[in-house]
Amino acid sequence: MxxxxxxxxxxxxxxxxxxxxxxxxxxxxxxxxxxxxxxxxxxxxxxxxxxxxxxxxxxxxxxxxxxxxxxxxxxxxxxxxxxxxxxxxxxxxxxxxxxxxxxxxxxxxxxxxxxxxxxxxxxxxxxxxxxxxxxxxxxxxxxxxxxxxxxxSGYYNGKKLNIVSAFEALGEKNIGKISELEYKNIIKHACPxxxxxxxxxxxxxxxxxxxxxxxxxxxxxxxxxxxxxxxxxxxxxxxxxxxxxxxxxxxxxxxxxxxxxxxxxxxxxxxxxxxxxxxxxxxxxxxxxxxxxxxxxxxxxxxxxxxxxxxxxxxxxxxxxxxxxxxxxxxxxxxxxxxxxxxxxxxxxxxxxxLENIPDISFNQKIIYPLLNPIKKNGHIRILYGNLAPEGAVAKITGKEGDLFSGFAQVFNSENSANEAIINNKIKKGDVIVIRYVGPKGGPGMPEMLKPTSYIMGANLGKKIALITDGRFSGGSHGFVVGHITPEAQNGGLIALIENGDIIIIDAINNTITLKITKKEIKIRKKKFIAPLLKVNSGYLYKYSNTVSSASNGCVTDKL
CATH class of the missing domain: 3.40.50 (Rossmann fold)
Structure with a gap:
């Protein structure tokens, strides 16, 4: 005392x-x-x-x-x-x-x-x-x-709403699932x-x-x-x-x-x-x-x-x-x-x-399931390793997406270019969207990407394509997505060397993420790689990009 x-x-x-x-x-x-x-x-x-x-x-x-x-x-x-x-x-x-x-x-x-x-x-x-x-x-x-x-929760047309409803509504509008009026009303009522x-x-x-x-x-x-x-x-x-x-x-x-x-x-x-x-x-x-x-x-x-x-x-x-x-x-x-x-x-x-005086949970409801009859027998957070992420990557696999995805890379050096491709229906079944140069240093700031994942879900592509990035995702993101790929592209990680059409395999059973190219080809591509200049050269983001640790070390700036 x-x-x-x-x-x-x-x-x-x-x-x-x-x-x-x-x-x-x-x-x-x-x-x-x-x-x-x-x-x-x-x-x-x-x-x-x-x-x-x-x-x-x-x-x-x-x-x-x-x-x-x-x-x-x-x-x-x-x-x-x-x-x-x-x-x-x-x-x-x-x-x-x-x-x-x-x-x-x-x-x-x-x-x-x-x-x-x-x-x-x-x-x-x-x-x-x-x-x-x-x-x-x-x-x-x-x-x-x-x-x-x-x-x-918000409420419109007999349905509860939340912030992700507003993001996903744009994807639904773009494929004609909802009208412009419904789209506007979802936005107006999502956050009460x-x-x-x-x-x-x-x-x-x-x-x-x-x-x-x-x-x-x-x-x-x-x-x-x-x-x-x-x-x-x-x-x-x-x-x-x-x-x-x-x-x-x-x-x-x-x-x-x-x-x-x-x-x-x-x-x-x-x-x-x-x-x-x-x-x-x-x-x-x-x-x-x-x-x-x-x-x-x-x-x-x-x-x-x-x-x-x-x-x-x-x-x-x-x-x-x-x-x-x-x-x-x-x-x-x-x-x-x-x-x-x-x-x-x-x-x-x-x-x-x-917790002594806290009542015991009743399972006469559909929110929390018993441990003996769970929604999923083990967790949804997968730490993946492989040639694409030798220092680790983070996936959120709930089981609804499946456990294995193999597809052809569609490479984008910014989130905006990926969003445009999704909205303009340029992404097809079997694609693996690659968004790079959006890590802690390359972003800079490792921006979250709820937009592309929401567009994907709104366009009913959630189980048909995958998305990988050296950036990160919002807590509202879902689908077959892998983020935090380390080393990031700005630091010369293998994600920087992916080309359109490369085969990428995401295995959430063995926790691996692999770029299917030979070691010889990797060496050839590495020799050609030149890191782009940082996107900023002054201000707080410049200081941050020069001091931030990798995603696998928590992106801290005071203990490198």
Whole structure:
């Protein structure tokens, strides 16, 4: 138990050699009594331009009131956010993954410079979550994450909608499946209010992971943005931050090799986003935990998919909330021996203790399946190796696409050129679309590509073609797709040497991805290869492209 709960802020409030700092604290409205209290930074990724983030300032206000109620001083501040959904398919998407590093850097800078004793982080969209957690690990002071929550489903013409409905509607319109009017109405009704995208896409995947890891209080990941559950969480959060300040429970006490494996296990059981891989690798690296691609694959091999959630399933996070929330699923996995219960959490209790009064799951529903009768007997995340990816690639294979694909390469050096080919019906059955020079360095920023996968699904090509890339996919992507191919094209990886008509074989049983050409031909092509100039030569993306590690190392910039 810590003797004092304000060991950092006291360096400003009680240091007689810092009168200017104290004068400025008085200017913020602090009283003499406040100088004896712990100071908690309350950071959100609030901004008005994105439904995932537009409500976070309201949450931040509620949390500040809770911090004050429990006898501490809360100081709100903001960090940035990038809307993945809005930037998807544009040059702006190159900033999405790099924003994770900016988020972590900015939070670390404020908390350490301002001497805050603890931190409460409030993320909304995808990169917000790992960015905040990475900052918490670097700072390593008592910290809690409060997820901004998921959006409620949209509704039109008797069907529930979500953000992916809008992307796939364009493919449906292009093949004449829906009218222009239906297309417009789907777009208008897909996002009814605040909250992150509703399926088991990247934001909800990472929020669920962080809850399983112990960095949120129970139910945070499955409480919708506009729900009473979320309001109650905010009202009570002051109690929990004070408790872990008193006990001096820090992120590095919570995020361990075991708790990270718990997080991966839950994400696989839920059928989560492949972006889990780069974010969990980055979190592990920040925590100095030795985690490799093969460790993720080993967990994947032994964890069934039990959640019938979008994008490949039928339900949304709002249905998980109605079922009883993520804790019910974690408890089920704990009881069946898939999750370790002795890990510490931000409640000051272990995972097992947190779940003692959580009800058992009922299988009289179609959202979560029993482990003995799963949707898929092992996980959907496949770490592939082969001559195309000697350092690894990541596939999301749910089983609906099949386990083996062999086809002829159609090569594109940008996402836009691939999108044009799909929309103009230039892709045919048996093709393997290759999108390259979109990796962490070559993109730069490893942009997500929900557009091409959505166009493919909307055009009913999901089981007929494959797509491979050194970029990555949105959590909303589905189909026979392989991303994160490493080494990337910009660094001279074999993906840079593929030519139209080459045979590519993707084997999700043996976890291999192979370019079917001879070693002699590879040598000939390598001699001719000249890496293109970087797409940028100034600004943040230029700095990022010169410092970022590979996808197989989490795309971090501070530990190369």
């Amino acid at each position: 810590a003797k004092i709960i304000n060991p950092f802020s006291i360096k400003l409030t009680k240091n007689n050699t810092l009168p200017a700092a104290q004068a400025m604290l008085y200017a913020t409205g602090l009283t003499e009594d406040d100088f004896n209290k712990a100071q908690v930074g309350i950071v959100s990724n609030w901004y008005e331009g994105n439904p995932c983030n537009m409500h976070l300032n309201l949450i931040s206000n509620k949390i500040k009131s809770s911090v004050k109620k429990y006898g501490m001083v809360g100081f709100k501040f903001n960090t940035i956010g990038i809307s993945d959904g809005m930037s998807m398919g544009t040059s702006g998407m190159r900033y999405s993954l790099p924003s994770r590093e900016l988020i972590a850097d900015s939070i670390e800078s404020v908390v350490k410079a301002q001497h805050y004793d603890g931190l409460i982080g409030i993320p909304g969209c995808d990169k917000n979550i790992p960015g905040i957690v990475m900052a918490m690990l670097r700072i390593n002071r008592p910290s809690i994450l409060v997820y901004g929550g998921s959006i409620s 209010g605040p909250g992150a995208c509703g399926g088991m896409y990247t934001a909800n995947t990472m929020a669920s992971c962080i809850e399983a890891m112990g960095m949120t209080i129970p139910y945070s990941s499955s409480s919708l943005a506009n729900s009473n559950f979320k309001k109650k969480e905010c009202v009570n959060i002051g109690f929990y931050i004070k408790k872990i300040l008193k006990k001096n429970i820090k992120p590095l006490d919570i995020i361990t090799n075991t708790s990270i494996k718990n997080a991966i296990t839950l994400a696989i059981a839920l059928g989560g986003s492949t972006n889990l891989v780069i974010h969990i690798l980055a979190i592990a690296k920040t925590a100095n935990i030795d985690l490799k691609l093969d460790d993720i694959q080993n967990i994947n091999n032994n964890v069934p998919i039990i959640a019938n959630l979008k994008p490949s399933g039928d339900f949304l996070m709002e249905d998980i909330q109605s079922l009883g929330g993520i804790p019910i699923i974690i408890k089920y996995l704990l009881k069946e021996g898939y999750i370790e219960g002795d890990c510490m959490t931000v409640t000051g209790k272990t995972i097992k203790k947190n």
